[in-house]
Amino acid sequence: MENIAVPPLNVPRIVIIGGGFGGIRLAKEFKNKEVQIVLLDKNNYHTFQPLLYQVATAGIEPDSISFPLRKLFKHQRNITFRNARVRKVIPEEQIVETNIGSLSYDHLIIATGSRTNFFGMNVIEDQSMPLKTIRQALDLRHLMLQNFEKALITADLKKRESMMSFIIVGGGPTGVELAGALGELKRHVLPQDYPELDVRRMQIHLVEAGPRLLSALSEKSSQKALDYLKRLDVNVWLDTMVKHHDGHKVDATVNPSGQKLEIMGSNLIWSAGVKGNHIAGLKEDVVQNNGRIKVDSFNQVESYDNIYAIGDVAQMTTEDYPFGHPMVAPVAIQQAKLLAKNIWAKVKGKNLKTFTYKDKGAMATIGKNKAVVEVGKFKSQGAFAWFIWMFVHIMSLVGYRNKAIVFVNWLWNYVNYDRGIRLIIRPFDLQLRNDRRKKEEEERIVF
Amino acid sequence: MENIAVPPLNVPRIVIIGGGFGGIRLAKEFKNKEVQIVLLDKNNYHTFQPLLYQVATAGIEPDSISFPLRKLFKHQRNITFRNARVRKVIPEEQIVETNIGSLSYDHLIIATGSRTNFFGMNVIEDQSMPLKTIRQALDLRHLMLQNFEKALITADLKKRESMMSFIIVGGGPTGVELAGALGELKRHVLPQDYPELDVRRMQIHLVEAGPRLLSALSEKSSQKALDYLKRLDVNVWLDTMVKHHDGHKVDATVNPSGQKLEIMGSNLIWSAGVKGNHIAGLKEDVVQNNGRIKVDSFNQVESYDNIYAIGDVAQMTTEDYPFGHPMVAPVAIQQAKLLAKNIWAKVKGKNLKTFTYKDKGAMATIGKNKAVVEVGKFKSQGAFAWFIWMFVHIMSLVGYRNKAIVFVNWLWNYVNYDRGIRLIIRPFDLQLRNDRRKKEEEERIVF
Incomplete structure (x- = not known):
């Protein structure tokens, strides 16, 4: 297979697999740092998964909850994106194999998220x-x-x-x-x-x-x-x-x-x-039965110096979370932020910090004017919770165009009791x- | 094949094949009339073809230029829609054969539009x-x-x-x-x-x-x-x-x-x-080499009493248009309007009117602030023409939601020199x- 055409630079190369919440946050944290980020994803876009059910029920179009990864990083020049499927990692050679060639790394971050678990049925x-x-x-x-x-x-x-x-x-x-x-x-x-x-x-x-x-x-x-x-x-x-x-x-x-x-x-x-979307090539004992990859409190994959996993695919067991953290976006984002700092500290020979999850709460909407929201001790149900739900989801979408389009659609659907698509x-x-x-x-x- | 489940009523049944500009206009013209309209289309939506190139170039999403046919007719109770592919018409039996069964008609309107012509290459x-x-x-x-x-x-x-x-x-x-x-x-x-x-x-x-x-x-x-x-x-x-x-x-x-x-x-x-998207089952000599179906000045297909063709698929030769009318939306819409009146006149035993095309002009846009527009003697080029082009296209879209979404996208693209999708x-x-x-x-x- 021909080598994946990513020009090598004289700075540490950080390869991130997966453009989900964790992957894109991590890449952004390295803005203006002297590193070479290579972001790999099988899609050329980021998906805002929490609203997939609205696409499925004809409420919004895919473009509202997808964001082109190239567009996302157009102002960050130390990132190279490749639309590729990763086949496996070869830790001994510090290489990732993909469908478009192989690629070497100094630091590898697995941010491949999760996929549906059918429990063998x-x-x-x-x-x-x-x-x-x-x-x-x-x-x-x-x-x-x-x-x-x-x-x-x-x-x-x-x-x-x-x-x-x-x-x-x-x-x-x-x-x-x-x-x-x-x-x-x-x-x-x-x-x-x-x-x-x-x-x-x-x-x-x-x-x-x-x-x-x-x-x-x-x-x-x-x-x-x-x-x-x-x-x-x-x-x-x-x-x-x-x-x-x-x-x-x-x-x-x-x-x-x-x-x-x-x-x-x-x-x-x-x-x-769901189960962790682990990748092939790692030692078998670091991959759990649930597909998640065992990491220490720095998100480092057990027994690998320069391989990390974050978000859904990572299983970090702590006192508060003996079975790993919940597989939700805030965990991925918080781990990404800290890991960026830690990798940079490593490059600079400084001390690393351990991860502590700040629970952002949870929410769900169940039709018009109805939702349940819990953030710490704050609990709300009904119409007010529904507004919070809407606000949080619109603000979490990447890009102003997407926010505007979703807003127009929701307003339309609200007023007309409709799902237009x-x-x-x-x-x-x-x-x-x-x-x-x-x-x-x-x-x-x-x- | 099982019979297509459309309950027969005690009123004339008008079967329309195709939910393009002509087909939907025709169906709408029969609102509140005592007829049974059956609309057949292989898609469950109407497509606004003039903006397809913007979908292709990542400017807008499909939902902006598509409109669900059921939604379009939700307030018109004399219409039955079937998402079906027509295989052929059997004029002797007054039957249309589709992939989901066959269907009888009193009046049949072929509004199947056109498709790409590769001229045999x-x-x-x-x-x-x-x-x-x-x-x-x-x-x-x-x-x-x-x-x-x-x-x-x-x-x-x-x-x-x-x-x-x-x-x-x-x-x-x-x-x-x-x-x-x-x-x-x-x-x-x-x-x-x-x-x-x-x-x-x-x-x-x-x-x-x-x-x-x-x-x-x-x-x-x-x-x-x-x-x-x-x-x-x-x-x-x-x-x-x-x-x-x-x-x-x-x-x-x-x-x-x-x-x-x-x-x-x-x-x-x-x-x-493009060539006319004629359907099988008609006498060979009514279908032209360009795939269009020969019709008289009432849009009646030659040698068939109760079969009509309108729009791109119909070829009506007149003094002004010796090779048929241009294959554009206004022709289809105008023919649909008149044909509805004529079919109704026929049902009531009244006289029919012949078709005369009122040329609505033509326009094209070539990038930001640049377009050419011609309507009758009015000719315009440049930024003003571009605004006309935009206005006409937004107003021609079916539905307020679609208008709003396209407007947001165009505004976004205009301000940001972007194509976000x-x-x-x-x-x-x-x-x-x-x-x-x-x-x-x-x-x-x-x-």
């Missing part, structure tokens, strides 16, 4: 729609609309109902927010689009294996989220484990009774877990999706 | 990017960005230059506007995105077989357009016929000398002609595209 993986990337969000939007079109021309009422029904597995923020958005589509949009269908027959199921939704938040917030969802006609199944999906219905088991359950629904969305641009085909996924896996493209 | 068709649909526009955006990423890691300077270079064939509005937009990308955006590339080596060629650009406009406007393009470093080749493309360069012939010419450029965009969401693959196209052709899906 291949049937579920084949049948379900994950929601971690822009493509997956578009696929879900297309599938949903296609199935409604199909339902129209399906005479069998049971099949028709199944095509119109959604089973969301996983009661974290993604599952809850998606269920809420579907609830609003059911109430305000779909009856107008499909007057021929009895949209009351559209069922939205949210299935959670644990005893409550939003387990990262307080019991009160969980309860509120549950109330809000019920008002939107979402069927919430707690303590329920999904085992199988045959294309039309899910087989599940209720804990602790072991009672068997069938839930009808052709559209299966899997947001029940009900477009099937590339019809979704489950078989093609699965073929492509398997091909990528065969090529051992991990990230 | 298969190699060109395989190698080039047409620009008639949202998918094609996205494909072009992705290909352009992919080729710039590829150019970065290509050591061979000639190959690199070819990857960065564009050959646009066809000097009509699409070709001219696309060339202008690429010229602006070259000047303002790409040098910042790709500081490692010598973007001066990016060549933009606009090749026109005739003696001037924008032949629908006056000679003065043609000259102005040429001047504007030259200022944007676009190489314009007049009287030049493209014969072949090998993936890296075009073979062309200059008229009338017959001189042979080679033009380097991997990115070939074909906007050199430089995202490769679905990497383009020429082989896959061609395979899919051929498969569709084999299935005889014409529209």
Whole structure:
């Protein structure tokens, strides 16, 4: 393979794999420093994952929550971006292998995030729609609309109902927010689009294996989220484990009774877990079962001097977080900030600082004027929480254009009870999706 | 095949194939009339084709120039929409066959528009990017960005230059506007995105077989357009016929000398002609060589009582237009308006009116503050024309949300000399595209 064309400079080369929250923050921290940053990502854009569910439910377009990485760094001249898929790292040679060639590094930062965890259930993986990337969000939007079109021309009422029904597995923020958005589509949009269908027959199921939704938040917030969802006609199944999906219905088991359950629904969305998106080439014992890479309190990967991992893919166990930090953006951002300082301290021969996470709280929205927010001791539910949620999300988007476009769309949707982007641009085909996924896996493209 | 589930009513059924400018106007004209409209389209959205080139050049997102057909007609209860591909019409049985079943009609309107005409040059068709649909526009955006990423890691300077270079064939509005937009990308955006590339080596060629650009406009406007393009470093080749493309360069012939010419450029965009998108099942002699369907002055298809064609796909020859009307939106809209009246008159047993086209003029923009506009005797060039162009295009978009979003994007791009949507969401693959196209052709899906 030809060598990746990145001109070597006479300064330390820092290679960052992944342009997520952690990767871009880290790269930015090195602004005006005498280093050479090489940022690698399989996409040419950064994705704001918390709003993917809105792309999936026709509320906003991909461009609103994506930002071209080259544009992001156009004023930072010590960065070289390469649109590449990393195949593996060879620590002995200090080299990263990608689909466009190999690349040497002085410091390597793995910021490859996480991906959907199907816990080995291949049937579920084949049948379900994950929601971690822009493509997956578009696929879900297309599938949903296609199935409604199909339902129209399906005479069998049971099949028709199944095509119109959604089973969301996983009661974290993604599952809850998606269920809420579907609830609003059911109430305000779909009856107008499909007057021929009895949209009351559209069922939205949210299935959670644990005893409550939003387990990262307080019991009160969980309860509120549950109330809000019920008002939107979402069927919430707690303590329920999904085992199988045959294309039309899910087989599940209720804990602790072991009672068997069938839930009808052709559209299966899997947001029940993620795993670290580790890369090949590291010693096996640094990669945990959950795919995360063991790091010390400086985010250094165990037994490697100049390899670091941050964010979702890194597992740093501390007293407060014996199972690692939550896989959320603030952790990645805070680790990136500190790691930049530490690498610079290393270059300059100074002392390093250990990482302490400052919890930024958590929030979720469940339809119009309804959200739950917790920041430290501050807890809020309802309309005020919803405004906080909106404000925080708009401010977190990269770029003023994106902020403005999302604002226009949200204002429009708020006033008109609408989700305007009900477009099937590339019809979704489950078989093609699965073929492509398997091909990528065969090529051992991990990230 | 199961019958398409459209409940029959006790009123005349009007089937419209195609949700373009003509189709949607026609459907709207029947609002509050006692008829049953069935609108068929292979997409679930209307496309505003004049701005496709802006999607291709990362200026706006697909949702800005697409509008869900169901949303468009949500307040018109006599319309049934079906997302279907029409395979053929069987006039003897008054039936339309589609991929989701067959459907009877009392009146049939073919409003299937036009598609790219490659004039039988298969190699060109395989190698080039047409620009008639949202998918094609996205494909072009992705290909352009992919080729710039590829150019970065290509050591061979000639190959690199070819990857960065564009050959646009066809000097009509699409070709001219696309060339202008690429010229602006070259000047303002790409040098910042790709500081490692010598973007001066990016060549933009606009090749026109005739003696001037924008032949629908006056000679003065043609000259102005040429001047504007030259200022944007676009190489314009007049009287030049493209014969072949090998993936890296075009073979062309200059008229009338017959001189042979080679033009380097991997990115070939074909906007050199369209043909009527006729459907199968009509008598052969009503379909012209250019794919358009012969209609009389009532838009009735020759020798069929209750079949009509409007817009690009219809060829009505009049004294003023011996070769048919121009294939532009105003013709389709005006024909739709009159045809609705005429069909209604027919139902009521009244007299029909013949069609006369009111020329709405033509316009094209060539980069910031530069456009040519001609409406009747009014002619304008430069910044004022550019404002007219913008105003007319924003006002022509369907829906307030789309207008607002396009406005925000244009304002942003104007102030920042930017095209913000430089995202490769679905990497383009020429082989896959061609395979899919051929498969569709084999299935005889014409529209």
